[in-house]
Amino acid sequence: MRLEMPRYMERFGAVKFFDVQRVLELTGGKSSGPLGDVAGTINIGRAELEELESNMTIIIPVKDENPKVLEGVLSGIPHEAFVIIVSNSRREPIDRYRIELDTVYQFYRLTRRPFLMIHQKDLAFSDGLVEAGYPYLLDESGKIRDGKGEGMVLGLLLSKIIGRRYVGFIDSDNYIPGAVNEYVDIYAAGFYMAQSPYTMIRIKWPYKTKFVGRRFYFRRRGRVSEITNRFMNMLIARLTKFETDIIKTSNAGEHAMTMELVDKLAYASGFSIEPYEIVYMLEEYTGIKKNVDKDVFEKTIEIYQIEPRNPHIHEERDESHIPDMIKKSLSTIYHSVLADDTIKKRIIEELVRRGALKPGEDPPKPHVLPPIKDVDISKLFKTLQENSDTLIIREE
Numbered sequence: 001m002r003l004e005m006p007r008y009m010e011r012f013g014a015v016k017f018f019d020v021q022r023v024l025e026l027t028g029g030k031s032s033g034p035l036g037d038v039a040g041t042i043n044i045g046r047a048e049l050e051e052l053e054s055n056m057t058i059i060i061p062v063k064d065e066n067p068k069v070l071e072g073v074l075s076g077i078p079h080e081a082f083v084i085i086v087s088n089s090r091r092e093p094i095d096r097y098r099i100e101l102d103t104v105y106q107f108y109r110l111t112r113r114p115f116l117m118i119h120q121k122d123l124a125f126s127d128g129l130v131e132a133g134y135p136y137l138l139d140e141s142g143k144i145r146d147g148k149g150e151g152m153v154l155g156l157l158l159s160k161i162i163g164r165r166y167v168g169f170i171d172s173d174n175y176i177p178g179a180v181n182e183y184v185d186i187y188a189a190g191f192y193m194a195q196s197p198y199t200m201i202r203i204k205w206p207y208k209t210k211f212v213g214r215r216f217y218f219r220r221r222g223r224v225s226e227i228t229n230r231f232m233n234m235l236i237a238r239l240t241k242f243e244t245d246i247i248k249t250s251n252a253g254e255h256a257m258t259m260e261l262v263d264k265l266a267y268a269s270g271f272s273i274e275p276y277e278i279v280y281m282l283e284e285y286t287g288i289k290k291n292v293d294k295d296v297f298e299k300t301i302e303i304y305q306i307e308p309r310n311p312h313i314h315e316e317r318d319e320s321h322i323p324d325m326i327k328k329s330l331s332t333i334y335h336s337v338l339a340d341d342t343i344k345k346r347i348i349e350e351l352v353r354r355g356a357l358k359p360g361e362d363p364p365k366p367h368v369l370p371p372i373k374d375v376d377i378s379k380l381f382k383t384l385q386e387n388s389d390t391l392i393i394r395e396e
Contacts, residue, residue, distance in 0.1 A: 001185050002028030002043045003306065006193070010246045012239065013286030014297045017246045020204050022307045026182060044189045052188035054080040056166040056256075059155030061148055062087040064096055065172045067103040073172055074107050076180030081168075083113065084158050086151040088120040101392065112396050116158060119390040120144055120151050128383035132376040136369050149273035153369055156262055160377045166191055168201070168256030171314070179310035187256035190304040198261040198301040200277075202249035205312040223322060225251040228275050228329040231347060235279070235333050238340055239286065249305045250275045251329060263373035264296060268332060268366040271325050276332040276366060278303075283337055323356035331363035 002025040006018045028043035037043070058081045060073060077083060085104060089096035097119050104117055118125065126144055129135055137153060139145045144154070152169060159167045168187045174180050183203055190201035228250035237243045249255070251274050257265075264284075268276035281303075283289070285296055333339055334347045351357035384391050 001026060001049065001189050002038075002041050003189055005040050005042050006304070007040075010244060011300075012236065012282060013288075014293075015281050015285050015301045016303060018302070018304050019246060020248055020305045020307050023182065023186065023309050026185075026309060042189075042193060044192050048192055049185055049188040050078070050080050052166065052191050053078045053184060055164050056081045056168060056184070056187065057084055057159045057162050057164045058082070058184060059084045059086065059152060059159065059167060059169050060172050061151035061155065061169070062089060062100060062172040063148075063151075064089045065100070067099055069175060070100060070172055071103050071107055072177045073170060073174055073180050074104065074113065076174075076177030076184075077113075077170065078181065078184050079111070079113060081184060082162055082164060083115040084155050084162070085115060085117040086120055086155045086158070087117070088146060088151055091119070091121075097390065104392075108394050114395045115393075116162070117390075117392045118154075118158070118384070118388065120146075120154060122384075122388050122390045124384050124387035124389070124391070125154065127387065128380040131383050132380035134372065134375045134380075145269065147270040149267060149269045149271070149369070152273055153267050153372065156267075157372055157375060157377065157380060159259065159262070160372070160375070161381045165259055166256060167259060167262060169254060171253045173314040175313045176310055179308065179312060182308045182310050183254050186306045186308055190256070190306060191258070193304065194258075194302050196299045196302045197258055198264060198296055198299060199258045200261060200301070200303045201256045202252040202303065202305050203254035204249050204252065204305050204307045206307050206309070224325045224329060225249075227326055227350065228333075231330055231333050231343065231350075232275065232278060234343055234346070235336065235338055236282070238343060239282065239288075239338055247278065247305075250278060252305075261301065263371060264293070264301075266371050267369040269369065270328055270367075272328045272332050272366040275329045276368070279332045279336050279338075288338070323351075323354050326354060327351055327356040327363055328366070332366050334363045335365050 003023050004021045008019040010017050058077050062085055087097050087100055091097055107113055121144055126142055129137055137144050137150050170180055187201050229247055232247045232250045233244050265277055266280050267273050330347045334344055352359055
């Protein structure tokens with residue numbers, strides 16, 4: 001895979017944001033060295049990508065997805081990566097989880113694709129989290145809450161059980177297996193370039209594609225991400241006193257991290273999780289707090305934003321959820337200690353104008369999930385092994 005070399009970077013304390021790099025070739029061919037044979041590019045060979053992917057876990061959060069689409073996503077993930085599927089699909093009146101499991105099982109029989117699969121509402125998961133000292137995903141009744149963020153954090157906890165160094169997320173509604181394959185290769189390419197053990201790779205879709213009439217329409221920017229990026233950059237401007245547009249991946253569902261960074265972050269519930277990761281890093285690792293993590297400040301956090309060649313195509317659904325997604329995304333910025341009165345006022349004006357907030361209301365405070373570094377993974381896994389009725393693990 002050949003990519004543009006990182007040409008521009010902005011640093012805020014220990015956090016480095018690299019500007020968007022484009023994938024130039026899906027397969028870069030042979031080259032004379034790791035920097036490739038073309039100035040300004042980096043070419044990573046297939047062997048290097050496969051080596052990194054063999055140390056990678058890919059998490060797929062699923063909710064009531066078409067089994068054919070899920071199978072396509074599985075087919076696009078390089079075989080070397082270990083797959084974790086966390087499903088929050090309906091169990092009644094039709095058990096959609098069992099339908100998904102049949103799909104995954106059939107794929108395993110044909111490919112020997114190693115995987116772990118579990119349902120988000122498995123009662124053994126709830127008990128295991130309490131035993132492991134991490135009850136923050138539970139509601140008042142003691143059950144795991146609904147939400148994409150909750151499923152992603154559960155996937156991260158399971159990744160700690162698997163024990164690989166890198167972890168990435170892939171949305172389950174991607175219609176193009178080739179795009180999925182490219183995303184995972186991009187994760188590996190980003191880790192290949194990284195100089196820090198604390199690294200994150202965030203995918204910037206080139207187009208969010210929809211079918212209009214008799215043809216495809218390639219929309220350059222997503223509605224939610226465009227708004228969140230604008231306010232995220234405004235937040236940084238309040239911190240540095242210089243305007244910027246460096247952040248272009250605030251809502252990147254497809255992103256990957258080193259497990260070292262996974263342990264350093266806090267997370268947020270639901271659709272707030274992706275922008276909150278950025279907000280948390282800005283709050284914790286830019287030097288505004290007296291108590292600093294010396295290792296992070298010495299080695300820095302590297303955040304790569306990479307644009308693939310494949311467009312993102314998923315099922316077009318009811319758009320009534322869009323204002324709520326915008327509200328949840330902007331709430332992470334509104335309630336940040338970095339946000340001043342001006343940015344808060346602009347966020348409220350934006351949400352009221354879009355019908356996501358009533359005049360006089362404040363955006364709801366995101367439900368924050370603390371770092372998972374101290375979770376007793378052995379207790380969690382023991383409880384799941386002994387009591388789970390949905391946990392399935394299959395290895396080669």
